[in-house]
Amino acid sequence: MTMRASSSPDETAEARFRSLVAGYRPLANVPDEFIGADGRPRSHWVKFFHALSELGAAEIDRRFATADRNIRDTGVSYRAYGDTSERAWPLSHLPLLIEADEWRAIAAGVTQRARLLEAVVSDIYGPATLVENGDLPAAAVTGCADFLPQLQGLKPPSGNFLFLYAADIGRGPDGSWWVIGDRTQAPSGAGYALANRLVQSRAFPALYRDMNVERLAPFFQAFRDGLIGAASHADPRICLLTPGPYNETYFEQAYLARYLGFLLVEGGDLTMRDNEINVRTIAGLKRADVIWRRIDSDFADPLELNARSRLGVPGLVEALRAGGVVMANGLGSGVLEAPVMMSFLPRLCRRILGEDLLMPNVATWWCGQPRERERVLARPDRMAIAGAFGNPVLGYPANQAIVGASLTGDEKQRLRAEIDRRGVDFVGQEVVNLSTTPVWENGRLEPRPFVLRVYAARTRDGWAIMPGGFCRISGRPDARAVSMGEGVRSADVWVLADGPVEHVTLLPTDETVRIRRVMGHLPSRAADNLFWLGRYLERAEATLRLIRCLAGRLIETDTAGNARSAIERIVRLFIAWGTVPAKASAEVMHLAATGLHSNKEFGSALALVRDAHRAASFIRERLSTDTWRLIEQLRMGLDRDEDASLTEAEAFERANAALETIAAIAGLAQENMNRGAGWHFVQMGRRIERAINTCRFARHFAHPEAPVEELDILLDLIDSPITYRSRYMMGVALGPVRDMAVLDPFNPRSVAFQVEKLNGHIAELPVLAEDGMLEAPRRLALQLAADISTTLADKLDINRTLAFENALLALAEAIAARYFLQGPHVARADTASGLA
Structure with missing residues (x-):
């Protein structure tokens, strides 16, 4: 009898790999990261998928679930524009992989662009020779809402406008990388890139190590050192100026402030005195040496810029003129983000740097010039039409390009008339189909378009490039642009080094670092929210104790005589505290459900916990991950249907569970809080x-x-x-x-x-x-x-x-x-x- 040899481990692994990648097909005529232009899989992706397939389907699912749980537990979140509540961060389970040689070319292109844009913005607000010599039309500058004439002639105290620059890039149809947009105002996403990395490296530690992934910590260390070096004082106080907790990326701002050791402040925390910016703290006014802003320039100073702003600091521009504070990025730098600038950057690069652009941007024609306008009008179906200064086109949202071929006949006529009437407000751009990267979709690999945001930080030794970036992946296979809206996910970006990568952290190793045992002066706003966090939690605890007491009495007694009188006294206290309505139901257990879960009564346990959650969200950078997770757990545990019937035992158990969580929060503060x-x-x-x-x-x-x-x-x-x-x-x-x-x-x-x-x-x-x-x-x-x-x-x-x-x-x-x-x-x- 002949015996068939069993499959070797290598054959089993190969079968798993082939099963994993089977059926993956790039989109027609669109570059793909996994499958090269020759139709063959790229070697670094093959290595990755081989290692992934060796885990087996069940283990892969478990690792993905671990990553999702880590996102929830650490509270990584964002708001889409117009959202009233936060959403859990949508992490794509597979990273984007880029080889070392290709990354070096990307880094060189982004570095060159950062140097160029710094020179352009310095000239715009300085000698204006580019406009004077005709290299940059005046209308292309002054037509932009982000150009601030109030800052003309203002020389930044550090001598530089840009400290953090970001380029949105994608592969063009020829397979090379193109710049789709520049981010110079207040680039976002770097904190989310860091959060993605922490989650993915914990879910796949061995794979992350074996793929020789470049670390992100050195970039953030260099960025922090660059801001420190720009200050005029030793041991400077660096503030991250946030629009506040209702901003779409507030989590990221709090996350970065905590990671980098910066002071998270809002405009109301700052004041100008004697041409310096100071932080209002519980110990009085303390000088702010550097401000890393995450608000738009126009909102930075209601005295000299936008008078309606409630986000900025009155007198900030005057302090900048006097050299009293360093601003990163400099006010007015958003002028470089206008799409019109892309039409002049190739020529400006040759004029200023004496070089061609190493990484071209999307071909752009400004309709404020007769020849370019005629070119756009001659073939609108082959172009994307955008507002030259980020202005809306045909009523579509601002900063959104409209593909001419997708317009109706009436829309094309309206667009032609508007361009003829005021061409300076429009640009035509080459239509770019984004390249695709593999994503995990319902247990299989699918190609999806993506945009990669690459960051450059000014350091004492020049520009440093983050080895990775912020990758946004569309949920639709035909996307031409990607923003963090419905169906969009974000992926970690793995730049693969040629050899093993040294482990690096932000913890200082220099023995000369001055020993410090206190965290500096507490801003008044932070003190306010910490104080009220404590008060709201204690109010919630008192309410929950009453509910538990009520349910316990109903379980233990027949509610006759004095027992009934005691229960009525609890109910009267509920009414006085706003836990239940004044004209409450006579059914006691309905009152308990209302007291626990009501969305309408300001004194319900749920309402008080939501107040505590809101206070905590304002100071998230000061709370540990465990504390935030428990506060989230407390809120979610009480967010139930108040109209559902409860037994006495159920009310007792729900109140008791919430009290145990509050006790855990108090215990963490007592044992772990500095x-x-x-x-x-x-x-x-x-x-x-x-x-x-x-x-x-x-x-x-x-x-x-x-x-x-x-x-x-x-x-x-x-x-x-x-x-x-x-x-x-x-x-x-x-x-x-x-x-x-x-x-x-x-x-x-x-x-x-x-x-x-x-x-x-x-x-x-x-x-x-x-x-x-x-x-x-x-x-x-x-x-x-x-x-x-x-x-x-x-x-x-x-x-x-x-x-x-x-x-x-x-x-x-x-x-x-x-x-x-x-x-x-x-x-x-x-x-x-x-x-x-």
């Missing part, structure tokens, strides 16, 4: 809110006629039944319960305990003047601590408890007035002590 000013403000928010709520609990459930059932509720709410019974052999009595809730300094949930901790936190905060005088928060806290510690238990009644509650509210107001941004009420430091 004991800087930020930690003090979180703790102050929790302590002051807990003390206020305990006063209210005591007034509500420890009134003079309170039956045992209501006193038991108060003990439950302050987590003290066991302590009470071990301390008092007799039954529950009014005086001891009041003492334990309000005056007992050893009970971690008493008012006295919170006030003692508040006093300590306030004492650790900086003062504006070293004159020996107590500031208002400290004075009020000391006075309240003295009042509580000297109150006798038998003199404690509802009125006295109410007085403590009002004193706590006054203390909260004093903290806000002293430390937070309050318009004309902001506490100011004098020049001598406030500037550094």
